[in-house]
Amino acid sequence: MGNLCSVSISMEGSVSRCWDCVVGQASYTCKLEDNLKALRKELEELQARRDDVNRRVDLAEQQRMKRLNEVRLWLSRVQTAEAEAEVLIKDGPQQIQKLCFAGCFSKNCKSSYNFGKQVTRKLTEIVDLKNAGVFERVAENELAAQVDVRPVGSTVGLERTFDEVWRLLEQNNVGSIGLHGLGGVGKTTLLTQINNKLSNDLIGYDVVIWVVVSKDHNIEKVQEKIGEKVGLSHNETWKNKSFDEKAIEIWRVLSKKKFFLLLDDVWERVDLIKVGIPEPDQENGSKLIFTTRFLAVCGQMGAHKVIKVECLSKDDAWKLFKDKVGEETLDSHLVIRGLAKQVVDECEGLPLALITIGRAMAYKMTPKHWEYAIKVLQEFPHKLASMDKKVYSLLKFSYDNLPKNTMRSCLLYCSLYPEDFEIPIDELKDYWFCEGFLDEFDNIIDARMQGEDIINSLLNACLLERCKDSAECVKMHDVIRDMTLWIACECEALEKRFFVKIGLRAIKAFDVENWEGVRMSLMYCQIKDLRGTPTCPNLQTLFLNSCRLKVISDGFFQFMRNLRVLNLSSNYLLKELPQGISELISLECLDLHETYISELPIQLNKLSKLKYLDLRRTSHLHKIPQQLICKFSMLQIFKMSPINFIDVGIDNALSSSGDSLIEELKCLQHLKVLWIEIRTDFALKSLLSCHNLRGCTEGLYLRA
Known part of the structure; x- marks a missing residue:
C-alpha cells in the first residue's frame, strides 16, 4: 500500500509539472500580441531614457569630462537590444497572422513558440535596461593627455646629467629632485628631455604636469595650469571658486593619482600644499622635479636630491x-x-x-x-x-652685434612685457611705429613690413622665440629679458632709462613724483589710483595695462609732454579718462581696449599727433563727441568693435547706429587700418562707397 501510495503521489506531481510547462509555453503564443504591444511601449520608454542620458553625456563632454564606463556599457547594450527589439516588432504582424483559435494555437506551433519566447525575453531585457538607466552621474573629470611632448633644443653635453636624474627617478625613496644652475645652462632643456622620455616610459604615472613658474611667482597661475591639466578648469563652476576651494579640488583629484609634476624656472619656494598638491613621497609614488637658478630654493622646496646642471665641457661646448x-x-x-x-x-x-x-x-x-668678438667678450666679464x-x-654681445640701432631699440622694448608673456606681433609693430623706431616709412602698412623684418632678425639671433601655441606671438627667454633690462636700466650711459616693475601688489602708485625713466612698465601692478602730478619730461612710454586702475587725476599727465605710447588696456575698473589727458601733445598711441570707460572726453581733440586708437571691447563706451574722431588728422589705426550704438543722443557719434561715425572716419586721409562694426545698410554702403575706408578695413563686424 505504501508503494502504491508513493507511485500515486509521484505521478500526480509529474502531471502537475508537465501541465505547468505546457501552460507556460502556451503563454508565449497566447500572449504574443500583448507582449508585442508591451515591447513596443517599453522600447519607446527606453529610447527616451537613452536620449536623456546622451544629452547629459554630450553636455559633460563639451566640458571635457569623460563618460563613466558603466554609462558607456549601458548605452552599448541599449543599442544592441534596440536593434533586436525592432526586428521582433517588425516581424510581429506576420507571426500574429499564423495564430488561430483566439491566438492560443498556431498554424506553425514551433515557429510561433520560438518567436513568442524571444519576444518575452526581449521584453524582460528592455525593462531591466530601462530600470538600470537611472544614473546619478554620467561623467567624471578627465585627466588631460598623460604627457604633452614638448619641442626641445640641442641636448649636447646633457647626456650624463640626464642619466643621473633618470636613475634617481627610478628610486622609490626619491620623491623630489631639484635641478639648479646658471641661467641659460640647459636646465629647461634637461627638464624637457625628462618630460618627453615619460611619453614613452610612463612607469605607472596617471598624469604628467608641466608648469612654468617664472620670476613673477604667481601661484594662482600655477594652480590654474594644474587645474587645467587634471580637467578641473573646464567646469564652469571652477572660475567662481576661491583659491582655497580650487586647492581642495586639486587635492581631491591628485591624492587619488600617481602624478609626475615638472616645475620650470622656480625662483622661490612654491607651497605645494597651499596650491593643492600632495607632497610626493614613497607612499604615494608621485614625483616632483623642478629647475631653479638658486641652490637655496632646492632646500626651501625640500628636495630629496639636488643636482647641479654644470656648464658644458670644452669638447661639448665646441661641438655645440x-x-x-x-x-x-x-x-x-x-x-x-x-x-x-x-x-x-x-x-x-x-x-x-x-x-x-x-x-x-x-x-x-x-x-x-x-x-x-674676442676683445669684447674678454673685457666685459x-x-x-x-x-x-x-x-x-x-x-x-649678441645685442651689440645687431646691425642697426633700430633693432636694438626694438629688442629692449620687448623687456617692458612680463616674463613668459606672449607678446602679440602686430601690437609690437604698431607700438614700434608710434615710438618712431620704424622710421623708414611714413605709413603703418610699410612700417609693419619693416617691423616683421626686425622680428625675424631677432628670432634668427635667438633673442626672441616663437610661441608654441600661437604663430601671432613672440616671447623672450627669461635670461635674455634679464640681459636687456640690465642693458636698459644699469649698463653704461643708459642708466635709469627703463623702469619696469611687474605685478607689484601696491594700492597706490609709488614714488609718483620721481618718475624719471624714458620707458616705464607697471603691468599687472595693483594700482587703484594715480593722483599725483609727476614731472616726467623724458617719459615716452607708459604701460599701465592690467593694473586694476580706477582713478587717474586730472593733473597726472600734466608734465608728460613727450609721452608717445600710453597703454591703459584691460583696466576693467577704469570708467573715465581725466580731462588732463589733453596735455599729452606728443601722444601717438592710445590703447584703451577692454576698459570700462563710458565716454571719450572732448579734450582728446588736442592730441593732434595721434596715430593709433584702440577701443576694442569697450563695452561700456556709449558716447564719442561729434567731430572728435575727425580731429585726429594723423590717425592711421582705428579699432572699435563691438560698438554700443544708442538710439538717441545729442553731440554723439555713436547715435543713429553709428552712421555719423562712418562719416567722420571718411575725413581721416591717413587711415590705413580699420576695425569697425556696422549695423545698418546705410552705414555699410557709406563705408563701401569710400575708397580709403574700403581699402583699409582689416576687421569688419556686421550686426543687425
Missing part, C-alpha cells in the same frame, strides 16, 4: 658652437677656426651663450669680426663681479 656657426664659416679663413675656439673659451660652456653668439657669428667670414652679470655681458 660649431653646429650653430656652421662649417662654411669656420673654413672661410685659415685663422677663423682658432679664433672661434677662443670665443668658445670666453663663453665658459654656457649653452645659451654658445647658441646665441654662435648664431650671431654665423657667416662672419673675416678675422677682424672674430678678433673684435672682468668688469662685473657676479656670475649673472657675466652671463648678461656674454649675451650683450
Whole structure:
C-alpha cells in the first residue's frame, strides 16, 4: 500500500509539472500580441531614457569630462537590444497572422513558440535596461593627455646629467629632485628631455604636469595650469571658486593619482600644499622635479636630491658652437677656426651663450669680426663681479652685434612685457611705429613690413622665440629679458632709462613724483589710483595695462609732454579718462581696449599727433563727441568693435547706429587700418562707397 501510495503521489506531481510547462509555453503564443504591444511601449520608454542620458553625456563632454564606463556599457547594450527589439516588432504582424483559435494555437506551433519566447525575453531585457538607466552621474573629470611632448633644443653635453636624474627617478625613496644652475645652462632643456622620455616610459604615472613658474611667482597661475591639466578648469563652476576651494579640488583629484609634476624656472619656494598638491613621497609614488637658478630654493622646496646642471665641457661646448656657426664659416679663413675656439673659451660652456653668439657669428667670414668678438667678450666679464652679470655681458654681445640701432631699440622694448608673456606681433609693430623706431616709412602698412623684418632678425639671433601655441606671438627667454633690462636700466650711459616693475601688489602708485625713466612698465601692478602730478619730461612710454586702475587725476599727465605710447588696456575698473589727458601733445598711441570707460572726453581733440586708437571691447563706451574722431588728422589705426550704438543722443557719434561715425572716419586721409562694426545698410554702403575706408578695413563686424 505504501508503494502504491508513493507511485500515486509521484505521478500526480509529474502531471502537475508537465501541465505547468505546457501552460507556460502556451503563454508565449497566447500572449504574443500583448507582449508585442508591451515591447513596443517599453522600447519607446527606453529610447527616451537613452536620449536623456546622451544629452547629459554630450553636455559633460563639451566640458571635457569623460563618460563613466558603466554609462558607456549601458548605452552599448541599449543599442544592441534596440536593434533586436525592432526586428521582433517588425516581424510581429506576420507571426500574429499564423495564430488561430483566439491566438492560443498556431498554424506553425514551433515557429510561433520560438518567436513568442524571444519576444518575452526581449521584453524582460528592455525593462531591466530601462530600470538600470537611472544614473546619478554620467561623467567624471578627465585627466588631460598623460604627457604633452614638448619641442626641445640641442641636448649636447646633457647626456650624463640626464642619466643621473633618470636613475634617481627610478628610486622609490626619491620623491623630489631639484635641478639648479646658471641661467641659460640647459636646465629647461634637461627638464624637457625628462618630460618627453615619460611619453614613452610612463612607469605607472596617471598624469604628467608641466608648469612654468617664472620670476613673477604667481601661484594662482600655477594652480590654474594644474587645474587645467587634471580637467578641473573646464567646469564652469571652477572660475567662481576661491583659491582655497580650487586647492581642495586639486587635492581631491591628485591624492587619488600617481602624478609626475615638472616645475620650470622656480625662483622661490612654491607651497605645494597651499596650491593643492600632495607632497610626493614613497607612499604615494608621485614625483616632483623642478629647475631653479638658486641652490637655496632646492632646500626651501625640500628636495630629496639636488643636482647641479654644470656648464658644458670644452669638447661639448665646441661641438655645440660649431653646429650653430656652421662649417662654411669656420673654413672661410685659415685663422677663423682658432679664433672661434677662443670665443668658445670666453663663453665658459654656457649653452645659451654658445647658441646665441654662435648664431650671431654665423657667416662672419673675416678675422677682424672674430678678433673684435674676442676683445669684447674678454673685457666685459672682468668688469662685473657676479656670475649673472657675466652671463648678461656674454649675451650683450649678441645685442651689440645687431646691425642697426633700430633693432636694438626694438629688442629692449620687448623687456617692458612680463616674463613668459606672449607678446602679440602686430601690437609690437604698431607700438614700434608710434615710438618712431620704424622710421623708414611714413605709413603703418610699410612700417609693419619693416617691423616683421626686425622680428625675424631677432628670432634668427635667438633673442626672441616663437610661441608654441600661437604663430601671432613672440616671447623672450627669461635670461635674455634679464640681459636687456640690465642693458636698459644699469649698463653704461643708459642708466635709469627703463623702469619696469611687474605685478607689484601696491594700492597706490609709488614714488609718483620721481618718475624719471624714458620707458616705464607697471603691468599687472595693483594700482587703484594715480593722483599725483609727476614731472616726467623724458617719459615716452607708459604701460599701465592690467593694473586694476580706477582713478587717474586730472593733473597726472600734466608734465608728460613727450609721452608717445600710453597703454591703459584691460583696466576693467577704469570708467573715465581725466580731462588732463589733453596735455599729452606728443601722444601717438592710445590703447584703451577692454576698459570700462563710458565716454571719450572732448579734450582728446588736442592730441593732434595721434596715430593709433584702440577701443576694442569697450563695452561700456556709449558716447564719442561729434567731430572728435575727425580731429585726429594723423590717425592711421582705428579699432572699435563691438560698438554700443544708442538710439538717441545729442553731440554723439555713436547715435543713429553709428552712421555719423562712418562719416567722420571718411575725413581721416591717413587711415590705413580699420576695425569697425556696422549695423545698418546705410552705414555699410557709406563705408563701401569710400575708397580709403574700403581699402583699409582689416576687421569688419556686421550686426543687425
